[in-house]
Amino acid sequence: MTTTTDRRAALAEQIFTSMLGALEIFHVYVGDRLGLYSTLAASGEVTADEFAAAANINPRYAREWLEQQAVSGVIDVSDDRRYALSAEAEEVLCNPDSDFQMAAGAQLIAGVAAALPKVVEAFRTGAAVPYADYGADVRVGIARLNRPMFVNHLVSEWIPAMPDIDERLRNGGWAADLGCGTGCSTLSLARGYPQAHVDGLDLDEASIAEAAAALAAEPDLADRVTFICRDAAGPSFAGRYDVVTFFETLHDMAHPVAALSAAREMLTDGGAVLVGDEKVAEKFAAPGDELERFNYGWSALHCLAAAMGEPGTAATGTVIRPSTVRKYAQEAGFSQVDILPIEHDFWRFYRLIP
Secondary structure: OOOHHHHHHHHHHHHHHHHHHHHHHHHHHHHHHOOHHHHHHHHOOEOHHHHHHHHOOOHHHHHHHHHHHHHOOOOEEOOOOOEEOOHHHHHHHHOOOOOOOOHHHHHHHHHHHHOHHHHHHHHHHOOOOOHHHHHHHHHHHHHHHHHHHHHHHHHHHHHHHOHHHHHHHHOOOEEEEEOOOOOHHHHHHHHHOOOOEEEEEEOOHHHHHHHHHHHHOOHHHOOOEEEEEOOOOOHHHOOOEEEEEEEOOHHHOOOHHHHHHHHHHHEEEEEEEEEEEEOOOOOOOOOOOHHHHHHHHHHHHHHHHHHOOOOOOOOOOOOOOHHHHHHHHHHOOOOEEEEOOOOOOOEEEEEEEO
């Protein structure tokens, strides 16, 4: 039998552990933003002073950061206080395309933390905290965190789970990537399907500007990729696309039914909508597992807050369950929603059929 004292102690310990994790993630943020991990990876074993010189940072700060990282088990340290980054840690902290890359998570957490005063005020007023208000750390952090999935799995696993769509794109079909952000998913589609045309659409001007800059760095894609800062509604897009994708964006939209309705109108005959969104439980239950806690953690602090304030907002939040996706799809006029057999730790994939 659990006593009041046991429960009190367990909760206090849980919060202390969370405090510890937050402090450690902010140290990862410092290391990532200053390029300290890359410097350490390139330097081999170094003393604190050698590291400070190589990283061009203050020696006293360098020593404290190195000691904290060693105590936390992130980096290695020898008995004579020489510090090094293991190959495994280098992959997690420095390789932008690795499935194990996690430094971007620290950037995301820091971005949300910076916006907390606005979130607190939004709780009082019911207003939104617009996506742009979260700044570059959230915008870039999301792009970096999702990048390995798009680079490594979008073309090799996700689209091939719909063989007919895969064939269309291989034969010069058209794709629209709604909520494309900084464009990694859009560019990955174009690279993987050399005959396809891909349009990326997003309402965030800063994201589209970064996507356009990324496209400019790949001039061989310029004749097949376009980035557009606008929503998908309107006759100019009607009947053009073999597939319309929503990658971790449907739950963020204030009006998801309208977005899905627009996507349905965009499809060619036989085309499909692909939604990749959070792999949460089928039903609410408390306490939840780590994945459920993770998604609820983001919801009120970012995803829900960004969608609030608009008239008639769906206010979905991060925890978008399969029943909710089916409801939105039905209201948008789709006749069928299939969950695709794609293995993924964080996302569930839906094919929406008109």
